[in-house]
Amino acid sequence: xxxxxxxxxxxxxxxxxxxxxxxxxxxxxxxxxxxxxxxxxxxxxxxxxxxxxxxxxxxxxxxxxxxxxxxxxxxxxxxxxxxxxxxxxxxxxxxxxxxxxxxxxxxxxxxxxxxxxxxxxxxxxxxxxxxxxxxxxxxxxxxxxxxxxxxxxxxxxxxxxxxxxxxxxxxxxxxxxxxxxxxxxxxxxxxxxxxxxxxxxxxxxxxxxxxxxxxxxxxxxxxxxxxxxxxxxxxxxxxxxxxxxxxxxxxxxxxxxxxxxxxxxxxxxxxxxxxxxxxxxxxxxxxxxxxxxxxxxxxxxxxxxxxxxxxxxxxxxxxxxxxxxxxxxxxxxxxxxxxxxxxxxxxxxxxxxxxxxxxxxxxxxxxxxxxxxxxxxxxxxxxxxxxxxxxxxxxxxx
Numbered sequence: 001x002x003x004x005x006x007x008x009x010x011x012x013x014x015x016x017x018x019x020x021x022x023x024x025x026x027x028x029x030x031x032x033x034x035x036x037x038x039x040x041x042x043x044x045x046x047x048x049x050x051x052x053x054x055x056x057x058x059x060x061x062x063x064x065x066x067x068x069x070x071x072x073x074x075x076x077x078x079x080x081x082x083x084x085x086x087x088x089x090x091x092x093x094x095x096x097x098x099x100x101x102x103x104x105x106x107x108x109x110x111x112x113x114x115x116x117x118x119x120x121x122x123x124x125x126x127x128x129x130x131x132x133x134x135x136x137x138x139x140x141x142x143x144x145x146x147x148x149x150x151x152x153x154x155x156x157x158x159x160x161x162x163x164x165x166x167x168x169x170x171x172x173x174x175x176x177x178x179x180x181x182x183x184x185x186x187x188x189x190x191x192x193x194x195x196x197x198x199x200x201x202x203x204x205x206x207x208x209x210x211x212x213x214x215x216x217x218x219x220x221x222x223x224x225x226x227x228x229x230x231x232x233x234x235x236x237x238x239x240x241x242x243x244x245x246x247x248x249x250x251x252x253x254x255x256x257x258x259x260x261x262x263x264x265x266x267x268x269x270x271x272x273x274x275x276x277x278x279x280x281x282x283x284x285x286x287x288x289x290x291x292x293x294x295x296x297x298x299x300x301x302x303x304x305x306x307x308x309x310x311x312x313x314x315x316x317x318x319x320x321x322x323x324x325x326x327x328x329x330x331x332x333x334x335x336x337x338x339x340x341x342x343x344x345x346x347x348x349x350x351x352x353x354x355x356x357x358x359x360x361x362x363x364x365x366x367x368x369x370x371x372x373x374x375x376x377x378x379x380x381x382x383x384x385x386x387x388x389x390x391x392x393x394x395x396x397x398x
Contacts, residue, residue, distance in 0.1 A: 035130055036073030037061055047083040049111035053090060053118045054081055059158060060122035063383060065358055065376050066132040067125075075102070075129045088114045094125050102128040115160050135354035139397040140361055141165075141175040141184050142372060145390035152186060154201065157354075159372060159385035165199060174263075174393055178221045181397045185209070185219040185228070196230065210243060212250075217262065221245075222270045227290070229264035229273050240264055240275055242290055253292045265310050266290075267333075274298065274308045274316055274333070285318060287333060298333060305329070309360075311353030312398075317360055317377075319349045328362055330377060341377055348373070348382070354396045361385070361394035 039061070044054045061067050067075070079092040088111050094103035103124055109117040119136040126134045136157050143150040144162070152165040152172045165184070166172055173187035173194070183198045190197070196210035196219040210216040214233030218240075221228050230241045232250075240254040240261045254261055259279035266273055267287075274287050280297065283304045288295040299305040302320040309317045310333075320329040322340065326347045331338040342348040347365040354360060360375040364382065370392045374383040 034064075034066055034068040035075055036070040037067045037075045037077060037125070037129075038071045038073035039069060039077045040071045041076060041078040043080045045080075045082045047088075047111075049083045049088040049114040050081045052114040053088055053121075056115050056118035056158060056160065057122050060119060060134070060136050061125065063359075063374060064122070064126050064132075064134055064136075065378060065380070066130045066134075075125075077125060083111055086111055088117060090117060090121055092121055092125075094129055096129070115156055115158065119157060133356040133358075135356045135359050135396065138355050139177075139181070140372070140385075141177060141186075141395040141397070142361075142391050143172055143175065143393045150392070152184065152199070153391075154184075155385075165201075165204070173217065174219065175395050176220055177395055177397045179223050179225050179398055183221070184395075185221055187217050187219060196228070209245065218264045220265050220273075222266050222290075223268065224270055227270075229266060229275075231261050231264065231275075238262065240273070240288070242273075251292065253288055253290075254295065263307055265308050267310050268312050268314060274310050276306045276308065285316070285331075298331065298336070299338070301338065302329070307350050309352050311357060312355070313353070313357035315353075315377075317351035317353060319351065319362075328360065328375060341375055342382060348375075350393050351375070352395045355398055361396060363392040363394065 044050050058069055062069050075096055077094050082089045088109055090107040092105055095101050107117050107121055123134045123136045138157050140155045142153055144153045147169055149169050150171040152175055153162050154165055155162040168190050170189045175184050175186040177184055183200055185198045187194050188197055194215045195208055196216045197206055197208050199206045210230055212232050212234040216232055218230040228243045228245055230243055231238050232241050237257050238260045242251045256279050259277050262276045264273050264275040272287050272289055274285055276283050277286050283306050285298040285305050285308050286295040287298055302322055304321040305318055307319045316331050316333055318329055319326040326349050327340050328342045328348045328351045329338050329340045349363045351360045351362045358377055362373055362375055363370045364373045370390050372385045372391045372394050374385055
C-alpha cells in the first residue's frame with residue numbers, strides 16, 4: 001500500500017465530506033433556573049495573582065450553569081484574596097440568606113497557580129451550596145497549530161493556561177484521556193504512517209501502542225483501562241477492532257468490505273461501542289457490543305452524523321450536518337430521541353462531554369478558523385474558551 005493511499009484512508013476515517021440536508025430535530029433554547037451568588041463582599045488585593053483569582057472565580061461560577069453571579073444573591077461569598085511572599089491566599093466563607101454556612105476555608109497556592117486555586121474555590125462553592133458537580137478541576141486535551149502542524153496541548157478548564165505536549169512537526173489526531181486521566185491517546189503520523197500513541201501526562205513518556213499494517217485510528221481506551229477500540233485497515237478495509245492493550249490481541253467487530261468505520265467511543269460501562277459507518281451510504285452512528293455481533297443503527301436524521309462521544313450521563317453527543325452546517329446534537333441511545341444544542345451561526349464539531357455531565361467542549365469554525373467553545377446542554381449561548389490561535393478536537397479529562 002502506498003504512502004498516499006494510507007494517508008487518504010486515514011483522512012477518510014477522520015473527516016466527513018460536506019453535504020447539505022435538512023433534519024427534523026428538536027432544538028433546545030432555554031436555560032434552566034440557576035441560584036444567584038453574590039461575590040461583591042470579596043475584598044481583592046490589587047495584584048496580578050489576586051485579580052486573576054477573582055476574575056477566574058467569577059467566570060467559573062457564571063459558567064457552572066447551576067449559579068449566576070448577581071447582587072444580591074441567594075448565596076453570598078465573603079472573604080479576602082491577598083498575595084504576599086509569592087503566594088496567593090483566599091480566605092473564603094459562603095453562606096445563604098439566613099447566614100447558614102456552606103463553606104469556611106482558607107486556600108493557599110503559589111501565585112503562579114492562581115487559576116488553579118480559583119478553580120478549586122469555585123468547585124467547592126458550587127458543590128457545597130448546590131450539591132451539583134462541576135467541570136472546573138478537569139483538563140482539556142486539544143490540538144493546536146504550531147509551525148504548520150497540529151500538535152497536542154493540555155489546558156485548564158478555562159483554557160487560560162495552555163501547555164504544549166508534543167513538538168513533532170506532524171499532525172496529531174483525536175486526543176482522548178484514559179479513564180484514570182494518566183494517559184492521553186491519539187493518532188499521529190510521526191513514523192509517516194498513522195499509528196496510535198499514548199503519552200503519560202505527568203512524565204511526557206510516549207509509547208506507540210498500535211502500529212498494525214495500514215492505517216491505525218481510533219485509540220479509545222475502555223472504562224476499565226484494559227482495551228482499546230481501533231479502526232484498522234490491516235485487512236484491506238477500515239473496520240472496527242478491540243485490542244487487549246497488554247497482549248495486543250485483536251477482536252474484529254465489523255466486516256464491511258464496501259464501507260468505512262471510524263470514531264469509536266465506549267459506553268460508560270464498557271459493554272458497547274458507538275462508532276461511525278457509511279455502510280448505508282452516508283456516515284451515521286451505530287452501536288455494537290464490545291464482543292461483536294450485529295450492529296444497531298442509531299441515527300437517521302441528518303445527512304451526516306459523526307464524531308460521537310458517549311458521556312457518563314448515558315447520552316451520546318455528536319456532530320450532525322443540518323442545513324449545510326455541522327451542529328452539535330445529543331441523542332439518548334435507549335429512546336433514540338435527539339436534540340440540537342448549538343445555534344446555526346457557525347459550524348460546531350468534535351463534542352466532548354465534561355465530567356459534570358452537563359457541559360461539553362467543542363470546536364467552532366468560522367471561515368475555516370477554529371476555536372474551542374463551552375456548551376451547556378441545558379441551554380444558554382456557547383462560550384468561547386480560546387480567543388486566539390487555531391484549536392480543535394477538545395477532549396475533557398474524566
